[in-house]
Amino acid sequence: MDTISMNKGDVREALLAEGRRRVQANGYSALSFRELAAAVGVKSSSVHYYWPTKGDLAAELASRYTSEGEIYLDGLLETFEDERTLFDSYVKVFRAALEQDNRMCLCGMLAAERDELPPAVVDEVNAFIDVNVRWLVKALTRATGAKATKTVSQRAIAIFAAIEGAQLVARSRGEIRVFDETVQAYRGVGLFP
Amino acid sequence: MDTISMNKGDVREALLAEGRRRVQANGYSALSFRELAAAVGVKSSSVHYYWPTKGDLAAELASRYTSEGEIYLDGLLETFEDERTLFDSYVKVFRAALEQDNRMCLCGMLAAERDELPPAVVDEVNAFIDVNVRWLVKALTRATGAKATKTVSQRAIAIFAAIEGAQLVARSRGEIRVFDETVQAYRGVGLFP
DNA sequence: ACCTGAACACCGTTCAAGT
DNA sequence: ACCTGAACACCGTTCAAGT
Numbered sequence: 001m002d003t004i005s006m007n008k009g010d011v012r013e014a015l016l017a018e019g020r021r022r023v024q025a026n027g028y029s030a031l032s033f034r035e036l037a038a039a040v041g042v043k044s045s046s047v048h049y050y051w052p053t054k055g056d057l058a059a060e061l062a063s064r065y066t067s068e069g070e071i072y073l074d075g076l077l078e079t080f081e082d083e084r085t086l087f088d089s090y091v092k093v094f095r096a097a098l099e100q101d102n103r104m105c106l107c108g109m110l111a112a113e114r115d116e117l118p119p120a121v122v123d124e125v126n127a128f129i130d131v132n133v134r135w136l137v138k139a140l141t142r143a144t145g146a147k148a149t150k151t152v153s154q155r156a157i158a159i160f161a162a163i164e165g166a167q168l169v170a171r172s173r174g175e176i177r178v179f180d181e182t183v184q185a186y187r188g189v190g191l192f193p
Numbered sequence: 194m195d196t197i198s199m200n201k202g203d204v205r206e207a208l209l210a211e212g213r214r215r216v217q218a219n220g221y222s223a224l225s226f227r228e229l230a231a232a233v234g235v236k237s238s239s240v241h242y243y244w245p246t247k248g249d250l251a252a253e254l255a256s257r258y259t260s261e262g263e264i265y266l267d268g269l270l271e272t273f274e275d276e277r278t279l280f281d282s283y284v285k286v287f288r289a290a291l292e293q294d295n296r297m298c299l300c301g302m303l304a305a306e307r308d309e310l311p312p313a314v315v316d317e318v319n320a321f322i323d324v325n326v327r328w329l330v331k332a333l334t335r336a337t338g339a340k341a342t343k344t345v346s347q348r349a350i351a352i353f354a355a356i357e358g359a360q361l362v363a364r365s366r367g368e369i370r371v372f373d374e375t376v377q378a379y380r381g382v383g384l385f386p
Numbered sequence: 387a388c389c390t391g392a393a394c395a396c397c398g399t400t401c402a403a404g405t
Numbered sequence: 406a407c408c409t410g411a412a413c414a415c416c417g418t419t420c421a422a423g424t
Binding site for chain 1: 387388389390391
């Protein structure tokens with residue numbers, strides 16, 4: 001007797017999509033294989049078929065998150081118009097998470113849970129930070145025409161950290177307006193164009 | 194037969210101290226009543242005697258964290274020397290958490306776990322943010338002699354968010370130097386004195 | 387190749403029972 | 406007043422068993 005079933009690979013993709021949303025909302029520690037499986041329509045032991053441990057799933061979630069983010073960001077540099085629009089688009093990525101049910105950046109959430117993560121997941125989180133910092137260095141040097149010095153690199157990580165912090169505080173407040181006003185304050189002092 | 198025992202109230206205080214350290218390191222979701230109790234030398238059901246639920250414990254942890262922080266910060270304003278020293282002392286509070294086994298600000302950690310918290314705990318986290326923002330407004334107006342406008346208030350929340358973000362990123366990196374350099378970058382652009 | 391049920395040691399919570 | 410053991414429904418993980 002057949003029931004409605006998914007195509008090959010769909011279960012895996014559905015688990016990844018649902019898993020990402022859940023980690024962004026509730027974190028790694030609160031992610032339940034049983035609840036995740038139930039949301040997709042399989043049993044928790046099926047999740048273990050794809051990822052032996054929760055850490056393995058989190059590592060792939062972070063890795064994909066970084067890859068997709070990098071592709072989007074590189075696209076921004078190719079269609080470069082002006083520095084203001086470029087940084088607007090960058091900020092928009094983090095704002096979008098808040099727009100989706102007040103969610104966090106996946107890697108910002110995982111960064112907070114660092115001590116609970118297997119080392120491989122910590123590495124993926126730091127790879128995400130690297131991608132952001134490298135992109136910000138490119139964006140800053142293209143915008144200002146300056147060389148990629150250590151000062152620019154520190155400015156880049158400061159911009160990333162500030163935006164992550166704005167997201168964290170706005171999320172706690174439950175008001176996306178707080179995110180917008182904080183970003184505006186950053187720009188007001190000239191942290192980024 | 195007597196064994197080594199604590200004085201009245203010592204168990205409660207020991208649970209609070211150990212609980213705070215654990216939430217700052219691992220978060221609310223990963224806090225285990227059984228492990229917490231074992232670390233203090235009682236059974237998990239004893240923890241429930243003091244706090245019916247994990248949320249009740251977290252609410253008191255956040256409330257105490259805020260009160261103690263407020264007392265310290267108010268002391269800084271009383272012994273005010275110059276604006277640079279004042280903000281040095283403010284930043285030092287957040288640096289101290291990283292110095293203690295790479296821990297997070299208690300309320301920064303809880304902010305990330307917002308969706309897992311009972312509403313009363315979310316309120317305590319936001320009370321902590323309020324205390325910080327109010328203090329920063331005082332510090333900014335005393336430092337610059339400006340009036341406490343909406344712009345100053347938004348600057349205050351931006352400073353708080355930026356420092357929380359610096360802590361989050363430095364913690365992920367596992368390098369306190371990243372925190373110092375990020376704070377230096379904030380100051381370089383004039384985010385705070 | 388993909389999925390499952392049962393078992394294991396964990397978890398927060400409740401509550402009757404101890405002192 | 407303070408602490409406990411036992412029970413409950415949860416959790417990640419393992420693994421033999423299904424198709």
